Amino acid sequence: MTPALPASEGFSYREHRLHCEDVALDTLAQRCGTPLYVYSRRAIEDAYAAYASALSGRSALVCYAVKANSNLAVLDVLARRGAGFDIVSGGELARVLTAGGDVQKIVFSGVGKSEVEIEAALNAGVACFNVESVPELDRIDAAARRLQKRARVALRVNPDIDAGTHPYISTGLKNNKFGVAYADALALCRTAMEKSAIELVGLGCHIGSQITEIAPYVAAADRIIDLVNQLEREKVAIRHIDFGGGLGIRYRDESPPAVADLISALLARLDARGQRDKTVIFEPGRSIVGSAGALLTRVEYLKPGESKNFAIVDAAMNDLIRPAMYDAWMNVLPVTPRREEPKRYDIVGPVCESADWLARDRDLALQPGDLLAIVSAGAYAMAMSSNYNSRARPAEVMVDAAAAHCVRRRETLAELFATESRVP
């Protein structure tokens, strides 16, 4: 029995071997070692195409949220399809430019943009700053005047909507640090209008991540549209509305809405409320890359316990922190399933922390040396990795049909401390 997988995700069993597109993962692990991140180019492109096609015929921009997975190859694949990018740091700006992204399609989000980052973004000529506070607006205005430029700005409003997601990834509630308080938004727009080096071009929101319902998006959209209508009554015209990212993917049994259904619901609200002429922006991260990636890991030891069996694998919380950080459930699949009776295991890593677990209570038939694939690991996985316990981070492979391109080689131990030194 091999578990069924949705074909669109790029991973499937063929003759009892798990494949990414046309590449057998056991062969790939042999060639590249483990732990290893594997991405399906086709799955990334299909996920982007779902947004692009749902928006065809509209003035729209799909800005991939770089923080979900910032590998240059991922950015490259998306840039070639015409994607824009949502960045949250100067580092991400540099990555997008290096990967061939179009600077005129970059929106710059984040609550803590530094002076250096703002200047870099102004010099590069990003499409827009998503502004989250009055002092940030002042700082951008001052920087733009210094550089004799005008900064295009959109206000990120906190619509105070409960997206019904994990508290750590909910961002649109009053008590979150994100966005301008709804009640202050109009006043801030008026302030922005008065600043000589600021051009107010949009309004937006981003209410959270791993959202599995359409309703909170529509509620947030209505609140933003209320503001846009109010501004228009005051003869203030803006060009775009940004609905943020946050659409969920299926990790276990979630059933998030289809991209097309989400987008048609939002476009319908715009049309119904006289805002059809606005450019719409989306900032999807997880829903572009999440299902397109897997983390391959090898079983080092089986450790039977009194109350639990442990499978100790060569990947750890430093490679994939979602379980430790968000209590996330990740699907674990055997790369070449065995016919023996399964036993119940916790899948854990070698790191010296009890939080170092990857999956709990999984029924698997395992032997030391077996390969496991932790699927739906394309987003917030490698991007959140660290070198904790002085572990070199995994390599990354982009599979394209029968080809497997190494898009990040495994770190060497010398690289881990190359920037450090002993005392004189």
Ligand SMILES: *Cc1c(COP(=O)(O)O)cnc(C)c1O
């Ligand atoms: C994280 C983030 C996104 C992407 O969120 P996903 O849940 O990965 O789609 C989009 N916009 C902003 C401002 C973000 O912080």
